[in-house]
Amino acid sequence: MTIIVTGGAGFIGSNFIFHMLGAHPDYRIVCLDKLTYAGNLSTLAPVMDNPNFRFVKADICDREALDRLFEEEHPDMVVNFAAESHVDRSIEDPGIFLQTNIMGTAALMDACRKYGIQRYHQVSTDEVYGDLPLDRPDLFFTEETPIHTSSPYSSSKAGADLLVLAYHRTYGLPVSISRCSNNYGPYHFPEKLIPLMIANCLNDKPLPVYGEGLNVRDWLYVEDHCRAIDLIIHKGRVGEVYNVGGHNEMRNIDIVKLICKALGKSESLITYVTDRKGHDMRYAIDPAKIHRELGWLPETKFEDGIKKTIDWYLTHREWWETIISGEYQDYYEKMYANR
Ligand code: NAD
Ligand code: DAU
Numbered sequence: 568m569t570i571i572v573t574g575g576a577g578f579i580g581s582n583f584i585f586h587m588l589g590a591h592p593d594y595r596i597v598c599l600d601k602l603t604y605a606g607n608l609s610t611l612a613p614v615m616d617n618p619n620f621r622f623v624k625a626d627i628c629d630r631e632a633l634d635r636l637f638e639e640e641h642p643d644m645v646v647n648f649a650a651e652s653h654v655d656r657s658i659e660d661p662g663i664f665l666q667t668n669i670m671g672t673a674a675l676m677d678a679c680r681k682y683g684i685q686r687y688h689q690v691s692t693d694e695v696y697g698d699l700p701l702d703r704p705d706l707f708f709t710e711e712t713p714i715h716t717s718s719p720y721s722s723s724k725a726g727a728d729l730l731v732l733a734y735h736r737t738y739g740l741p742v743s744i745s746r747c748s749n750n751y752g753p754y755h756f757p758e759k760l761i762p763l764m765i766a767n768c769l770n771d772k773p774l775p776v777y778g779e780g781l782n783v784r785d786w787l788y789v790e791d792h793c794r795a796i797d798l799i800i801h802k803g804r805v806g807e808v809y810n811v812g813g814h815n816e817m818r819n820i821d822i823v824k825l826i827c828k829a830l831g832k833s834e835s836l837i838t839y840v841t842d843r844k845g846h847d848m849r850y851a852i853d854p855a856k857i858h859r860e861l862g863w864l865p866e867t868k869f870e871d872g873i874k875k876t877i878d879w880y881l882t883h884r885e886w887w888e889t890i891i892s893g894e895y896q897d898y899y900e901k902m903y904a905n906r
Contacts, residue, residue: 570597571642575611584598587797588620598611630678647675654720656898668727672731689731690747709855728746732744732808750786750792764826775906786872788813795863813854
C-alpha cells in the first residue's frame with residue numbers, strides 16, 4: 568500500500584505520518600509538501616531515514632509535478648492535508664487560500680482520475696458548517712448540517728468539499744471527507760491559539776484574547792484525529808462525509824487561563840484585543856456517525872492531552888523558537904500591533 572500524504576510537513580499531516588508509519592509498518596508513505604511558512608522539514612527528521620518514507624517538495628497545484636509523482640509511485644491512496652489553514656491570514660489575504668485549497672484539491676483529484684486510485688481522502692473542517700449560537704448548547708454539527716461559511720478560509724475549504732463530492736458523483740472518484748473540530752498537540756504552528764498562548768506565556772509576553780474570549784471551540788487531541796482518518800480511509804464508505812470531534816467544548820478564555828495556571832504565569836498577561844472579523848461563536852461536532860459506523864471514539868481526555876502538549880512545548884523549545892524568531896516576527900507584528 569502506497570499513500571501520498573500532502574501537507575505532511577505541517578501540524579496534523581506530520582502527526583498522521585508518524586501514526587501511519589507506526590500503525591502500518593508495511594506501508595509506503597510519500598509526503599508531498601510545498602514547505603510554505605507552515606511547513607517544517609525538521610518536523611519530519613525522525614522519519615527521514617525510514618526506508619518506507621519519502622519526502623517530495625512540491626505544490627499540489629503543480630500538475631506536472633503531480634504527474635511525475637504519480638508515475639513514479641503508483642499511489643493506492645491520497646490523503647490531502649495540504650492547505651492554507653489560518654483563518655486570520657485568510658481575512659488579510661484570501662487569494663492563496665482559493666488557489667491552494669480549491670485549485671490544489673482539483674489538481675490532486677485530476678491526477679487521481681488520470682492514474683486511478685483506491686481512495687482520495689479530503690481532510691476538511693467543521694468550519695464549513697459556520698457557527699452555532701452560544702445560547703443553544705443542544706445544537707451540534709451533523710453531516711447533514713448545511714454548509715454556511717464565515718471566513719475566506721472556511722469558504723475555500725467548503726468549495727473544495729463540494730468539488731470532492733462532485734468528482735465522486737460525476738466521475739465516480741472513490742472519495743471520502745472528514746470534517747474535524749479544532750486539533751491540539753505537538754508540532755502545532757505557534758500562530759494558533761494554544762501554541763501561541765504557551766509560547767507567549769513562556770516568554771512573558773501579552774496573551775492576546777480576541778473580543779471577550781467567550782467563543783467556544785471543540786478541542787480534539789491530534790492523535791485521535793489521525794486514528795479517525797486511518798479508520799475512514801480503510802473502512803469508511805466511499806462518497807461519505809464523517810464528522811470528527813470529541814464533545815470537548817471550551818471557551819477560549821478558559822483555555823488561556825488554564826495554560827497560565829499550568830505554566831505558573833499570572834493571568835495579568837491576558838490582554839483583550841479587537842475581535843476577529845466575522846468571528847465564529849461556537850463549534851460543536853456530533854460524532855455519532857463515525858462512532859456508529861467505524862467504532863471511533865476519542866482516547867485522549869483534554870486534561871491529559873493539554874498536559875502532554877504543554878510538556879512537549881517545554882521540551883521542544885528549539886522547534887518553536889526557531890519559528891518565532893524568523894519571518895513569523897513580521898507576521899506577529901502586522902497581525903497584533905494595532906489590535
Ligand atoms: P498547517 O498549516 O499546520 O499545515 C499545512 C501544510 O500544508 C504545511 O506543511 C504546508 O507547507 C503545506 N502546504 C500548504 N500549501 C501547500 C501547497 N500548495 N502544496 C503543498 N503543500 C502545501 O495545517 P494543519 O493545521 O496541519 O491542517 C491540515 C489540514 O487539516 C488542513 O487541510 C486544515 O484545513 C485541516 N484541519 C485543521 C484543523 C486544525 O485544528 N488545525 C482542524 C480540522 C481540519
Ligand atoms: O475548527 C477547525 C479549525 O480550527 C481548522 O479548520 C483551522 O485550520 C484551525 O486553524 C482552527 O481554526 P480556529 O480559528 O478555531 O483556530 P485558532 O487557533 O486560530 O483560534 C481559536 C480561537 O481562539 C478562535 O476563537 C480565535 C481565538 N484566538 C486565536 C488567536 C490566534 C484568540 O483569541 N487569540 C489569538 O491570538
